[in-house]
Amino acid sequence: MPPVIEVRDLHKRYGDKVAVEDVSFTVQEGEVFGILGPNGAGKTTTVECVEGLRRQDRGEIKVLGLDPRHDRAELTRLLGVQLQAGLLPDRLQVAEALELYGSFYPRPADWRELMHGLGLADKAKTRYAKLSGGQKQRLSIALALVGSPRVAILDELTTGLDPQARRDTWELIEGVRARGVTIVLVTHFMEEAERLCDRLALIDAGRVVTVDTPAGLTERARVGQRIQFRPSRPLDDRLLTALPDVSAVTRRGELVIVDGSDNALNAVTTVLARNQIVAERLRVEQASLEDAFVQLTGKRLESGPR
Numbered sequence: 545m546p547p548v549i550e551v552r553d554l555h556k557r558y559g560d561k562v563a564v565e566d567v568s569f570t571v572q573e574g575e576v577f578g579i580l581g582p583n584g585a586g587k588t589t590t591v592e593c594v595e596g597l598r599r600q601d602r603g604e605i606k607v608l609g610l611d612p613r614h615d616r617a618e619l620t621r622l623l624g625v626q627l628q629a630g631l632l633p634d635r636l637q638v639a640e641a642l643e644l645y646g647s648f649y650p651r652p653a654d655w656r657e658l659m660h661g662l663g664l665a666d667k668a669k670t671r672y673a674k675l676s677g678g679q680k681q682r683l684s685i686a687l688a689l690v691g692s693p694r695v696a697i698l699d700e701l702t703t704g705l706d707p708q709a710r711r712d713t714w715e716l717i718e719g720v721r722a723r724g725v726t727i728v729l730v731t732h733f734m735e736e737a738e739r740l741c742d743r744l745a746l747i748d749a750g751r752v753v754t755v756d757t758p759a760g761l762t763e764r765a766r767v768g769q770r771i772q773f774r775p776s777r778p779l780d781d782r783l784l785t786a787l788p789d790v791s792a793v794t795r796r797g798e799l800v801i802v803d804g805s806d807n808a809l810n811a812v813t814t815v816l817a818r819n820q821i822v823a824e825r826l827r828v829e830q831a832s833l834e835d836a837f838v839q840l841t842g843k844r845l846e847s848g849p850r
């Protein structure tokens with residue numbers, strides 16, 4: 545089966561600023577495909593080109609066999625796109641917005657069901673301007689799904705939602721996926737990516753670092769040991785990075801985080817003892833998707849609220 549989305553060698557600049565340097569990936573029918581990366585990595589620019597909202601400078605995009613640059617009208621009927629905040633008229637009520645957007649599509653979903661599913665039922669008559677940030681966010685998700693799209697593109701799906709609303713949204717997305725809708729999810733929340741995505745493209749500085757399943761990524765980054773501690777005295781990271789058993793040293797506030805082989809703990813404690821440094825609050829951690837990202841890019845992703 546041909547992929548639902550095919551992006552090849554995408555380049556996009558804004559004036560002198562290169563936003564997307566070289567992005568390629570394919571999305572298969574029915575999968576939840578995540579685009580994960582830090583702020584400014586080029587995620588939104590990439591999906592806006594896929595949606596036909598922006599024109600790339602170079603590279604090819606096909607969505608359901610259509611070229612977003614030329615077939616935008618046709619594509620709009622097949623794609624569900626999450627609206628950016630503030631794009632709806634202030635006076636429009638929730639139910640009106642859903643009914644209106646549904647009417648643009650040949651086979652709209654039951655908007656009342658969506659409104660209930662997203663916890664907006666008691667806001668049906670509330671004007672857009674009076675909604676809280678989280679409610680606006682939920683409405684934007686409902687609007688992306690109201691046309692029963694074959695492909696839904698959700699950018700920062702749960703940003704601004706409280707933990708309960710975030711989990712409810714994840715459940716809703718799982719239900720949408722179960723109906724066979726292909727979903728592209730732009731996120732910088734690890735937990736969200738791990739829970740929802742079948743595959744992920746890690747994007748950093750306008751480039752795809754890698755594409756893999758969440759489990760595959762974590763597996764690849766599986767460090768023998770992750771050691772976390774607070775040094776009792778200032779510590780020069782080079783003492784640790786020089787050790788053959790250590791693959792990476794990062795800092796989180798006053799904590800030092802060391803990734804390395806199964807022998808790393810031995811090596812690190814030996815070096816610390818030799819330098820009269822005590823490892824306070826010492827802990828050995830499990831590797832995660834975030835570790836994979838750090839290993840592959842050398843950067844830490846902003847982590848989402850837990």
Ligand SMILES: Nc1ncnc2c1ncn2[C@@H]1O[C@H](COP(=O)(O)OP(=O)(O)OP(=O)(O)O)[C@@H](O)[C@H]1O
Pocket residue numbers: 558561562563564581582583584585586587588589590732
């Ligand atoms: N309209 C624009 N004009 C100029 N520069 C822009 C414009 N839109 C984005 N950029 C820049 O292009 C780069 C990529 O931005 P983009 O929004 O695609 O990244 P992102 O990964 O979606 O980030 P975020 O998570 O912060 O939304 C950033 O450096 C951004 O500042």
